[in-house]
Amino acid sequence: MFTIHSARRILTMNSSRPETTHVAVREGRILGTGSLEELSGWGKHELDERFADKVLMPGLVEGHSHAMEGSFWRYVYVGYFDRMDPDGKVWTGASSIDAVIDRLRDAASKLAGDAAPLSAWSLDPIYFGNRRVVREDLDRASATRPVGVLHASGHILNVNTKALELAGLLRKGINHPGIPLGADGLPTGELKGPDPMMMASPYVGFDREVLACDELGLRYFGRLCVRKGVTTAADLANLLPQDAVAMMLRVTSESDFPARIVSLLRLQLLSGQALIDRALELRAMSSDRLRLGIVKLVADGSIQGFSARLRWPGYYNGAPNGLWYVPLETLREAFRLALARGVQIHTHTNGDEATELVLDCIEAALQAHPARDHRFTLQHCQLADAAQFRRMRALGLCVNLFPNHHYYWGDQHYAITVGPERAERMNACATALASGVPFAIHSDAPVTPLGPLFTAWCAVNRRTATGRLLGAHERIGVADALRTITLGAAYTLKLDGEVGSIECGKRADFAVLEDDPLEIGAERLKDVRIWGTVQGGRLFPATPSSQA
Amino acid sequence: MSTRIPVTVIGGYLGAGKTTLINHMLRHAGGRRLAVLVNDFGALPIDADLIEAQEGSTISISGGCVCCSFGSDLVAALRGIVALDPPPGHLLIEASGVALPAAISATASLVRGLANEGIVVLADAETVRERAGDRYLGDTIERQLRDAGLILLSKPDLANADALAATRAWLEQFAPVIDSPRGQVPLEVALGPALGRSRPVIASPPAHPAYETVEYGDLPALDLERLCTVLTDPAAGVLRAKGIVRDPSGAMQAVQTVGRRAEIYSATAGGPGRLVCIGIAGRLDRSAIERAIAPRQFRCGSA
Known part of the structure; x- marks a missing residue:
């Protein structure tokens, strides 16, 4: 016994038979493609017509991704573009710093306790003009809990004042190319590159494991x-x-x-x-x-x-x-x-x-x-x-x-x-x-x-x-x-x-x-x-x- | 002096002699408890006979020294070193062959409890010029050398005299150059001198026949910028200097120079002003140093 799936169109990528309408499957493998009549030759089968109005392609192959994309979805998505999560929910892009802060504030209000970190990802301030995101922005989301927002590139982490304090970075005299300072001589909250990011990431919930x-x-x-x-x-x-x-x-x-x-x-x-x-x-x-x-x-x-x-x-x-x-x-x-x-x-x-x-x-x-x-x-x-x-x-x-x-x-x-x-x-x-x-x-x-x-x-x-x-x-x-x-x-x-x-x-x-x-x-x-x-x-x- | 752990970053391309130098230091630690951070244990960096025990990414070494690998998380490793009880006397960070040592030094400066004591970059006398001319590597080699406070020339005995002189002259544009055959260099030159507590004497303890040390006590308040200008002037012949000196406002400052680089930061220790300098024997210009620390430069009351 095996299954024959019918489809509106099957794009096979097999150059000997690039297009067809039916595919037979046995033990997880393809028995053959062709017309129902051709495939019936393999013997007793059941016809599954649920894809009759759909188009089949070979399962798509992603040649370079990171399974950690799955891990990121436990954090708050604040990207500029709409993005679908593993549950199929489409998160609308955050089109301004205020929209990012609103989303963070909303997420913070749902966290237990005052000290739990708030972690978010996919920030892309390139689309907010030349304005950098600074710790005072994230302080508006929460001043009491550490807040960390990872940029879309993965190369920059923005944190709030509380997180800087926990990381031991809320002080004057810091001299590091990856840590811009504000007019007050204190870090602005932008941490660029792996080492500055690692200074704060354990405190804002970005656990290495x-x-x-x-x-x-x-x-x-x-x-x-x-x-x-x-x-x-x-x-x-x-x-x-x-x-x-x-x-x-x-x-x-x-x-x-x-x-x-x-x-x-x-x-x-x-x-x-x-x-x-x-x-x-x-x-x-x-x-x-x-x-x-x-x-x-x-x-x-x-x-x-x-x-x-x-x-x-x-x-x-x-x-x-x-x-x-x-x-x-x-x-x-x-x-x-x-x-x-x-x-x-x-x-x-x-x-x-x-x-x-x-x-x-x-x-x-x-x-x-x-x-x-x-x-x-x-x-x-x-x-x-x-x-x-x-x-x-x-x-x-x-x-x-x-x-x-x-x-x-x-x-x-x-x-x-x-x-x-x-x-x-x-x-x-x-x-x-x-x-x-x-x-x-x-x-x-x-x-x-x-x-x-x-x-x-x-x-x-x-x-x-x-x-x-x-x-x-x-x-x-x-x-x-x-x-x-x-x-x-x-x-x-x-x-x-x-x-x-x-x-x-x-x-x-x-x-x-x-x-x-x-x-x-x-x-x-x-x-x-x-x-x-x-x-x-x-x-x-x-x-x-x-x-x- | 603050209780921060002094940090020395050791840079240089693959094969420049970093591992040999570190093993030499561990063998001649002279009671200093050294902690060593290496990028990885890919090629085990510690001579087998020095190892007492290995547990995960930490190797215990005779004499109370330790060696840890840091992989991709330098910050966590640095925090781990600060948390060691008892704390090590000095931290050496071995940069990977392509790393820029100043970037590692900048990261170490972020971690509370650590104090940078300069960057030492190794150069292989036989190959450094060739590498510096490599189409892919050249700029990396030069950037590493430019980060150096001191350059240690490894394998100087293997190169021919003319080539060696040319290589040395070329390297001098980046930092003072010291010969370091088979990693041999006195600890106080590579890592910095230990600063006496408060001895108000001028002394020249015999460190190593090739080097000369002078120590000054009971210093008056000084213009620290000017002091550093003198100490880092190649003409003065100072390889390293370390001092605790009162500035004109009366605040205690720690002063440290490595080759042409100087750092001044506020000191927690008190006591009389003092300074120790190391140079190559016969090249230390004591009179220049002494002019710089002479009391007549200020009239700011009793120092």
């Missing part, structure tokens, strides 16, 4: 995946201590956990040899819904934080070049050992100098260990130029680009960070396609919201939040974008033989859509309504959403 993704966060993340049509999501990356692995194995194996998580091991506290040993050990622990064994390295910082490494002529506003995050020798050793022992590495390179360095390192490692099909992947790789894409192709690399950045920060990139020309080539999807570099596109959730169809819309339209068309020549077509958020991302995770298309033998992972992404029009691609998902043959309807 929670942010590293705990059980509740992982469950929330799974629910968000359902709402966004995602059946496989990469978690980039995690320190993966043994207790976290045990928790993730347990939670993802529960019969109602709706997604496959690919969690990458982050380099820290480990030498190259120990890193590769641990990756192989983790790979052996993988289950169907928790895939382990890929390594993540970070070469540089972020472009909007001016910590990315840029080639000449550097930052448009003259800021000094960014930082290397690990010694070059560490990168070289890791690539060499990984190629020798068959471990895949994804490397964060934001600036084009970081990309160039990693290309050089991988080229040298490949000369020592000419591995085939290594699928080493450059993550973000936002500033790569055409020559670098040609090198990626020649070296057998994949790339995972970040089109959401155009929407959220494209205007800043144009005006401040890299200037007009390079802003237009950022996340050059069309060049990747033309160069033949296998590529994915991503959200980096929680930096931007999880949602591959939104990411596809960004790659297709390249509009900034203010409506500027940024890089018309790097737009890609809808069909290419849809392929990228399914098979493209699956390929970078070495899962394209298992997921990413609807065809015989693959996992029964579907995104179930109310609208047809090929019919709705390129400009409305982000508005495609999502019923939910099918993951490993199990049905996960997204529960009805509400409006905040």
Whole structure:
């Protein structure tokens, strides 16, 4: 006995049979696609017609997110843009500082006790003109309890006076580039960069363990995946201590956990040899819904934080070049050992100098260990130029680009960070396609919201939040974008033989859509309504959403 | 003197000799209880024979010293050091090979109970020029050197004399340069001299034949800015100086210099003004220092 699902249209991403109307599922896998008559040949079945008016796509694959997006939803959302929480509630964007404060005040009134911290996230004062948020603003939300609000970029934390006091920072004479001072000589409450943020974060409820993704966060993340049509999501990356692995194995194996998580091991506290040993050990622990064994390295910082490494002529506003995050020798050793022992590495390179360095390192490692099909992947790789894409192709690399950045920060990139020309080539999807570099596109959730169809819309339209068309020549077509958020991302995770298309033998992972992404029009691609998902043959309807 | 724990940041690129230096200091701590923070234990930074016990991210070292790794949370590690009972006598922070030491120093300054005592950057005599010319690394190496109060030249014995002289001259543009073969450098030079309680004598205790120390007691109230200008002038030959001095208003101030950098902050300790300076033997210009601490510069009553 097996099930045949009928649908209005099935977009398979299988080039031998790109479109069909029925898919047969047995034991969580796809028995076949075709007409009802064709599939009936497999024997006794039941016909499930609940998707008869819906469109099926392969379950969407998010190639670069962080499961901690789920953890953030226990804090108050104060972002500028509307955003859907794991329960389907759409939080309206806070469009002014007053709106942020109102929401915080409201949340504070619901907290028990006077001392409990109030934590919020996704603040983006860029959209409030040049006005910075200061501690006096947050004091209006609560003067008695510590208040901390994390910026959307994740690189700045705003705190109130009480939090500064608890952190030992409410004093004169502080001299730190990440802690601006007010006219009174005291910190304004803006804490920039990891160290200043860590001074206050334990007092405002941003617990390190929670942010590293705990059980509740992982469950929330799974629910968000359902709402966004995602059946496989990469978690980039995690320190993966043994207790976290045990928790993730347990939670993802529960019969109602709706997604496959690919969690990458982050380099820290480990030498190259120990890193590769641990990756192989983790790979052996993988289950169907928790895939382990890929390594993540970070070469540089972020472009909007001016910590990315840029080639000449550097930052448009003259800021000094960014930082290397690990010694070059560490990168070289890791690539060499990984190629020798068959471990895949994804490397964060934001600036084009970081990309160039990693290309050089991988080229040298490949000369020592000419591995085939290594699928080493450059993550973000936002500033790569055409020559670098040609090198990626020649070296057998994949790339995972970040089109959401155009929407959220494209205007800043144009005006401040890299200037007009390079802003237009950022996340050059069309060049990747033309160069033949296998590529994915991503959200980096929680930096931007999880949602591959939104990411596809960004790659297709390249509009900034203010409506500027940024890089018309790097737009890609809808069909290419849809392929990228399914098979493209699956390929970078070495899962394209298992997921990413609807065809015989693959996992029964579907995104179930109310609208047809090929019919709705390129400009409305982000508005495609999502019923939910099918993951490993199990049905996960997204529960009805509400409006905040 | 306040009871804050003095902090020295040790910078330098991979292979510059940071680990060798730290092990040398731990072996020659001379009763100072050192705490060492390292970025990670990727390559174990402590010589095995020095280790008494390891528990999680903390290694106990003979002589009451400890070594902890801080991973990505430097602030929590620094707070952990301040909370140690009994407190360590000095904290060394080993910066990662690509870190900018001044950024670490700035973070240490945020944590109550710590007092920065300068940045020491190691340079490998054989490779530092080549690294500084590397297309990817060059600016990082220069930024590290620019952060230095003192530069310790490791492996000077391996380089040829001409190349060494050129390297030394090039490094001098950033900070005073001291030879440190196999991590050998006196603790009071690398970490700063211990300031006597209140000895009102001028003394030159023999520290190390290559260095010279002078100590002054019973100092009058002084113009601290001017004092620091003299102490940080390369012509005076002072590598490090530390003092507790009354300023013209009568307030006790702590003064500290490392190479060309000076810091003045209010001191909690009282007692007579005193100052200790260390320089390379034969290069310390005592008369310049003594002019700077002569009482005739002010008429502000009895000091």
